[in-house]
Amino acid sequence: MEISATNGSVPTGNQHAVGNFGSREWLVEFFESSGPVGFDVNEALELFAASCKVPPLPDGTIWKFTANQFRKFFATTHQWRYFFPDLPSLNYQLQQRDMNTTASYTKMQHAAAMRLNDTRNARQVNDGPLKAALERGLDMRDAELQFMKDLILEVHSGKIKAAGGGASMFREFEEALARQIDILSSSEGAVINGVLSEFVEGRHLTTHPEGGNLCKCGSSLGDKSVAGCLDAAAEDGLSVEHATGPDYSYATRETCFGCPNAIRLNILMPYWDAAYEKVSEASKSTDPFVREASKESLNVIASARSEFQ
Template identity: 30%
Template sequence: MYCERVREGGIRYLLDLDRRVQDLISRVAAGEALPTYNGFSTLPRLQTDHAAAQLGLPDAISIPRDLRAAIGQVATGTAGICLLNLQAAWLGVSERRIDRPLSADAIRYYLLPWSSMYRLREYIPKTLGRMEYQAFDHRSTLVHVARQIAADGEGVPSDGRTMSIPPFQACFLVDRALRWVLSYADDIRSILGVVEDLHRRIPDLAGGDRSSSIRKRRREAGGMAFPELTIGPHAPGAPWPLDFAVHRRSPSTGRMLTVARAAFVLLPTACLIVIAAFTARRSGEIDSLQLGCVEEDADGELWLSIWIEKALRDITRILVPASVQRAITVLEWLSADARERSGTRWLFQFDSVHQGGALTALHFRSALNEFAEYVGVPPLPDGTRWVFSPHQFRRFFSICYYWRWSFGSLTALSTFLRQFDLEVTRRYVTEVSRGELVRLKEDALADHAVRVAAAQELSGLDGRRRAHHDVSREHRTMVARDVVAGRTALGGFGGEQITKRLDDLIIEFERRLEIRPASSPQGLLNELLSGFVAHTLTHLEPNPLGHSLCKCARSRADLAAARCLDEFQATHPDTPRPAQPDHAHASDTVCGGCAHNVLPPETEPYWIEAIAKTDGVAASTPAAHLRTVATKRATALRAIHKRGFQDVKRVARPITLEEPNADDA
């Protein structure tokens, strides 16, 4: 019965949420107040998670979309609460997204109490109703049951639901956030000091008309000069123009931006974006940052002390770039007054220009989308606006690191994310699972009520999948261009094949240029390289251990030549040969002898270190058989290193052209 209710509607049916929401609406209509907090406008703002708690839910995201809309209507109507940028989520304004079936991961949480209550039964008195029923066993585990319920209910496999930000929108937003943190923050701080002094000299009269004070401040502010400011009408995404006269943090959309809102809403949001984009941390982890959380070690490396929510549930230290240190520094001075008043060290708490009121926090999701709207993030190709959330930057970091950086390592990424599960990390760097596309295609053929929404989502999802595949294509193009120009050489059997093919490409380039002397050399080279990565170099994936790249495509011929699959079949003789490379069997010596192995110069430190470690083992171990194994491995490593780096060959006749500009690339 319990599983049936989970399958039919998840938490909605388990808690009878429709009845609970109607009861809440009735109580509000009768005069009961909804939970609010000090807002950025004259109206109170809805404390969404507290409203969810009144329904027995852990957070506002757990409330179904139509029930959120019902609560939003009564909040803005009967209760007079300001929702600002929550309209899409709480008033049902946006029809771009549709509610999705429960994933196996979500269902697992609904089943977990049955397992926990049975395991803890010895500690629960019988008078309190000790659990004696064993819901799961070795044949029917909790995970198995969750996956079965998801499958029966046409749910989503346990691949997660974090949507990937389209690359152009993500890069645009990160660029504007970096400008705010690195270039505009000092100007905002200077202006904030002037405005605070202005409000001290011309305060609002108690019980009087605020408009006269505002007019006086506006007249005086009009005569001020800031000759050294970076911000201004020509600075991209800058907070300009600014209203110096109003101290309240009015919304940044629809009217002139106030200094207080720029300082205490948009600037902290820019810091949030920089931290999220360059640390890949969850929103709850970022919210836990405290004063002095960044330290510099003796080598000049920057370390961020941060709480890890899931795997560790403890504070750990991670390496961060200087931009994150700068964002933390900005947050430290922004939160200084609030920390002094509250007596705490949290960075995401703020006091306004007009001190004495309640301290305010930053609502990450709504602030993120307000910042995106203010700086003018371009719309998607279909004209809609992308809805940002902090967690999307965690996946954005993962995809960029793994697919766009020469040293990409799945193991290193998993450790940095503090996931400690390579399969979970692998799903992070996979844009869209086949199952998700299949589900959306089924939705697109469903009843007419959801057909349009499902078709639109399918189109957008497929477009984002292609966009992230473009990132991989750009990386392959960059590698091929460096080889053709003679800037780098690729070792390994696969690297030698690529070099030979590019030698042929150079000959073809010279032949065509001779036939068409008026042609643009750069344009012709771009054309040839585009065809090369589209039809020849279709794959170039980093090995998770970081020792090499793999050019194995998914063709039958390539898979037949993959040595990692030979190793797989040697240990699993009764299992069909996989349809893709198997990283579990892709060790350095196995890959080093594979036809698909590519050794760029960036991977040489791995081999040097591996040889040194193996030599150390051979010299120090007292066991003869271990010494023999280590010596044999060291010999194999040296042979791969010699062929891949010392004896590597570059292209015969490199092409030296000017670097392509943005229009030619």
């Protein structure tokens, strides 16, 4: 019998797991001779936390773990992992070949749910598919915002260095923080979290699938008007009027390098080092077209590598 993570109690007794993991949509499958087995993930988490003796919070209450918290944690962790393109774990979880396909689908489903429900009541949606789509969209957005906050703080502290046209975002944050400190005559520690939360609202930050750049292009006219990949798509005859972000099918290494939305980080240098070796090999090709293209690409790669030297 199959277990869905919805209602019921934690399985006990003679129930045992069967089948191959991942062969069905269920995380775990159990067989129970008496009939279907119910399984409540949140109840199981509560029992597990109790068995681990999770200490109480400062106010004496016990933190209530939920599956949704783990989804958000996984999504935020994945954003950091997604600096590089080898993502079998996430693709397996989402059953998608391409992260952009997944993100686009989630955004569309999320938008449909939001159109049918007022924002403040969004999490009270009763329709199953719409609620699931809404939660996926909200989780992805929460993860994106947390990723931006973490990265801005890392750059602010000097632990990570940023370059590229999109690095202006970090300078804008420093200016916003300085203004707030001046206005309130407060210390940085007293205002930084509030400034950070307000600063990231309405902003976007995604990772190029190849792993060399971050992109701050969102759906605003300002972002889209300077996006190199959208310019390239338009030159190819495609309509970009309703684009909601970058078009990675036109976001080549050369196009992104000069784009005002692109951000490069010193911790991404392994990508550029590997690209240099790969393109250097291609530059030895007997095909003159390949050699010429490689020369242009090597110039861009060399420029990127020199930014943090």
